[in-house]
Amino acid sequence: MNADNDHPYRGLTIYFGTKHHKEKAVQEAFSRLGITVKAVSIDTDSFGTFSGEIPRTGSVRDALQNKINEVIRSVPDARLILASEGSFGPHPAFPFSACDHEALLLWDRDRNHGFFVDHVSSETNFFSAELGRDDAPDEWIRRCRVPTHAMIVQAKDHPSIIFKALTSIDRIRAALQECMDASPVARAVLSADLRANQNPTRMKVIGEAASKLAERVASRCPSCKVPGFWPARAERGLPCGDCGAPTRVILGDHWKCEECGFQELKLRNVSPTADARFCGHCNP
Ligand SMILES: [Zn+2]
Ligand SMILES: [Zn+2]
Helix, strand or coil: CCCCCCCCCCCCEEEEECCCCCHHHHHHHHHCCCCEEEEECCCHHHHCCCCCCCCCCCCHHHHHHHHHHHHHHHCCCCCEEEEEEEEEEECCCCCCCEEEEEEEEEEECCCCEEEEEEEEECCCCCCEEEECCCCCCHHHHHHHCCCCCCEEEEECCEEEEEEEEECCHHHHHHHHHHHHHHCCCCCEEEEECCCHHHCHHHHHHHHHHHHHHHHHHHCECCCCCCECCEEEEEEECCEECCCCCECCCEEEEEEECCCCCCEEEEECCCCCCECHHHCCCCCC
């Protein structure tokens, strides 16, 4: 990223609604643009927790917007506000491996404009396992990456008995004992603590999402200079190497400025022509 000394956000502060120190993950990406990130402690758990005591409702975008509104309530004159939302589950492309899906929304109140970024990574210790009295937890403790990553232990069918931020094997064993004693079925549920401050792997993935976001913010419209010039859609039609007709292979990306409407087709230039097997004329 080149230094852009007259970027309109240079010298500004981003107010980030987080109570799990996610600002540490995004600071570096934005300091390269001369933007400071300040954490605003909002009670993000009221919007839902990973361990499920408070269910999440609505879409990711709704959750992000709610967090942004919460920051505005505590910093009424903030211009730039950031919110983040993570979700975990099977990888969309590789269903047998888990993934961390991080979404970031940066809101510019002066422009009434949001920059949204999505990032999916298979780097995660996300898991959930149920243990009975005869099951050894060792394999799960290793998989969770304790002690650098924390674990959660919860009583099966008695969810209010829950221990979070466990980073010592002794404490995990004690929590398992207590949860099995409290559970009506004598079982405990083990999972990774996915809160960013308990999970350096998640912190790193949020940092990657922040780099994408910062790159997007750094990109300015060639015409009106407003930040956020970005590909809006891909364009197919790379010419066939045999007959020259447009194929279904991607030719380039249509970049569009949401402020002034300026558009530009940027060629991907991976290859000047497409293989004839993708051509509707040569290989119908
Ligand atoms: Zn523009
Ligand atoms: Zn052809």
